[in-house]
Amino acid sequence: MEIKNEINQLIKNNDVCLFMKGTPEAPQCGFSMAVSNVLKHLNVNFRGVNILENEEMRNGIKDFSDWPTIPQLYIKGEFIGGCDIVKEMFEKGDLKELLTKHSLI
Amino acid sequence: MALSIKEITDLIKSSIPDAAIEIKDLKGDNNHYSAKISSKLFNGLTRIEQHKLVYKSLKGKMGNELHALSITTEGK
Numbered sequence: 001m002e003i004k005n006e007i008n009q010l011i012k013n014n015d016v017c018l019f020m021k022g023t024p025e026a027p028q029c030g031f032s033m034a035v036s037n038v039l040k041h042l043n044v045n046f047r048g049v050n051i052l053e054n055e056e057m058r059n060g061i062k063d064f065s066d067w068p069t070i071p072q073l074y075i076k077g078e079f080i081g082g083c084d085i086v087k088e089m090f091e092k093g094d095l096k097e098l099l100t101k102h103s104l105i
Numbered sequence: 106m107a108l109s110i111k112e113i114t115d116l117i118k119s120s121i122p123d124a125a126i127e128i129k130d131l132k133g134d135n136n137h138y139s140a141k142i143s144s145k146l147f148n149g150l151t152r153i154e155q156h157k158l159v160y161k162s163l164k165g166k167m168g169n170e171l172h173a174l175s176i177t178t179e180g181k
Contacts, residue, residue, distance in 0.1 A: 031173075062168070066157065067153075067157070067160070068160050068165070068167040068168040069160075069167060069168045070168075079153065080153075081152060081153050081156065082156070083175070084156070084175050084176050084177065085152050085153065085156065088152070088177070
């Protein structure tokens, strides 16, 4: 239960929250790097949560989102998706639209 | 342990029988794939729900035996 609360706090307190392998400055996986780069490209402030530092968080976020892979992006507390969905949304302009709608860029 | 294209196709087909599946082995290492999947079951679902259906068909292998499978889904 505790990890669930911690995740709830993270996505509540950070409008754009990316659960990733490594950090935005030093991603440890190509998929995490891709999403991190998309967010940087859009000039949006985001919190990167390095799940490699915390085994409980690594498993917890998968259960929390019912999603088996990392990275996972949350915007305004809502699960947006993993690398494929984020890239697709970025290419179609949907991600920029969503961030603009929430006044995050 | 890696999965072959046939194993991935069979797993997806077992849950999504009408799926049209196109899988590419991106690095020739049986470990990094991309899959394009279309099915009537995806109609009316969000992208997250579509991807979850595919993940469920892989029965827990995604993120374990199967490290990298990039997915594109569409309805029919």
